Amino acid sequence: MNLDQIIPHYPDVTQIAIPFFVLAILVELLYLKLSHARRTAGFETRDTLTSLLMGTGNVVSGLLFGFIAFGVLMWAWNYRIFDIGFSWWAVLLCFILDDLRYYWYHRIAHRSRWVWAEHVNHHSSQHYNLSTALRQSWTGTFTGMFVLRIPLVLIGFHPVMIAFVGGLNLIYQFWIHTEAIRKMWKPIELVFNTPSHHRVHHATNPRYLDANYAGTLIVWDRMFGTFVEELEEDAPRYGIVHNIGTFNPFKVAFHEWIAMFKDACSPGLTLGQRLGYLFLPPGWSHDGSRKNSAELKADYVRLHPDQAGAPGLPDRPPSEALVPGG
Numbered sequence: 404m405n406l407d408q409i410i411p412h413y414p415d416v417t418q419i420a421i422p423f424f425v426l427a428i429l430v431e432l433l434y435l436k437l438s439h440a441r442r443t444a445g446f447e448t449r450d451t452l453t454s455l456l457m458g459t460g461n462v463v464s465g466l467l468f469g470f471i472a473f474g475v476l477m478w479a480w481n482y483r484i485f486d487i488g489f490s491w492w493a494v495l496l497c498f499i500l501d502d503l504r505y506y507w508y509h510r511i512a513h514r515s516r517w518v519w520a521e522h523v524n525h526h527s528s529q530h531y532n533l534s535t536a537l538r539q540s541w542t543g544t545f546t547g548m549f550v551l552r553i554p555l556v557l558i559g560f561h562p563v564m565i566a567f568v569g570g571l572n573l574i575y576q577f578w579i580h581t582e583a584i585r586k587m588w589k590p591i592e593l594v595f596n597t598p599s600h601h602r603v604h605h606a607t608n609p610r611y612l613d614a615n616y617a618g619t620l621i622v623w624d625r626m627f628g629t630f631v632e633e634l635e636e637d638a639p640r641y642g643i644v645h646n647i648g649t650f651n652p653f654k655v656a657f658h659e660w661i662a663m664f665k666d667a668c669s670p671g672l673t674l675g676q677r678l679g680y681l682f683l684p685p686g687w688s689h690d691g692s693r694k695n696s697a698e699l700k701a702d703y704v705r706l707h708p709d710q711a712g713a714p715g716l717p718d719r720p721p722s723e724a725l726v727p728g729g
Contacts, residue, residue: 411489413567418462420574428533431583435532449650451534456652457524458537464544472549476562485559497560498568498619504551505572505618510629511548513613513696518546519685520659527655529642531605536580541656575619576601586633596621599633606639609703610715612696631715644686644699 432446487493512522521540528535552565579601587597596617604615614631617624624630633639647658666680666688676689686695694702697717704711704719712718 409489410561410563413563416567416570417573420577424533424537424577427578431533431581434583446532446534447530450528450530451532453650453652453655454528454534454536454538457541457655458539460541460652460656461537461539464541468544471544472552473562473566475549476552476556476565479553479556480562483557483559487559489561489564493560494564494568497555497564498571500555500560501552501565501568502572502617502619503623504555505569506616506623506627508548508551509616509618510627513616514684515682516659516663516680516685516687517682518548520663521546523643523659523685524655526605526641526643527647529646531580531582531602531639531641533577533580535605536577538655542660572618580605592621594620594622600624600630602639603631603633605641607642607644608637608640609696609700610634610637610710610713611639612644612699612715614715644696 428451435446487496508518509522512518521542524540525535525538528538552562555565556562576596579596579598581598582602584598586592586599591597592599596615596619600615600617600621603611606612611631614629615621615624616629621630647654649655649658663680667677672680672689679687679689684695684697686693686698700716704716710716
């Protein structure tokens with residue numbers, strides 16, 4: 404039987420969840436105010452409004468340009484090796500494999516400026532609350548990272564199913580953007596991404612940079628060596644290394660694209676240097692005038708040698724490792 408004729412109707416779960424997102428944001432704000440939580444200042448009206456506008460723009464962008472990624476995946480479907488079908492176990496397996504795909508997308512997004520340009524807006528808030536989860540990209544389609552889903556299509560997962568499990572993953576990630584929930588039951592912290600783990604990911608503290616890329620399952624970070632535990636003695640500081648200081652959603656959405664192309668088009672650069680500004684890690688510069696996350700971590704260890712080798716930090720600054728006999 405041709406599976407193209409029996410594709411089930413999967414609901415657009417992210418659209419369905421929007422009213423619950425708004426309700427949850429209001430409940431979180433009320434809870435923090437009534438409990439006098441130490442981070443009640445995590446809400447700032449203009450910042451929250453910017454996040455909501457970014458979320459709205461993401462929905463509009465999806466409506467306008469979503470056909471590009473879906474069209475590519477449907478083209479790839481013609482070359483599939485297997486037909487896995489639509490049983491419950493197929494959906495579960497697709498969710499797990501797509502979560503692994505998300506881990507690698509997310510890791511690339513922090514290690515290549517081309518993808519960071521669209522992802523940075525999600526990190527641009529200096530506050531951390533449920534509204535931050537809605538601060539989503541308007542330009543994700545144009546990075547081309549949807550190609551990471553092609554292998555899933557080729558092994559037999561239909562693009563409609565992939566879109567469905569991707570929506571479920573995004574919904575899961577909403578609730579972990581909060582300071583109202585501290586540490587959870589250890590087995591949950593061991594397997595799943597939690598508010599504590601994701602606070603680390605949003606932090607600019609040197610030890611927390613480039614850590615905890617998980618979507619739903621934190622096991623990927625544990626497997627690939629990018630997991631860092633949240634420490635009470637090093638409370639997360641949110642935002643980006645050089646905060647942009649604006650609530651203008653258009654600046655939030657496009658500031659890094661503009662800066663990136665400005666750098667790449669600077670006069671006097673070689674082709675390799677121009678490509679470096681486009682694709683090497685954020686913070687890279689041809690003249691060493693800026694610092695990437697590895698260099699920031701090394702600087703921190705130089706100032707705090709007792710922290711050398713702690714999770715998220717190098718054993719010693721890289722420059723020391725290059726000294727003969729060092």
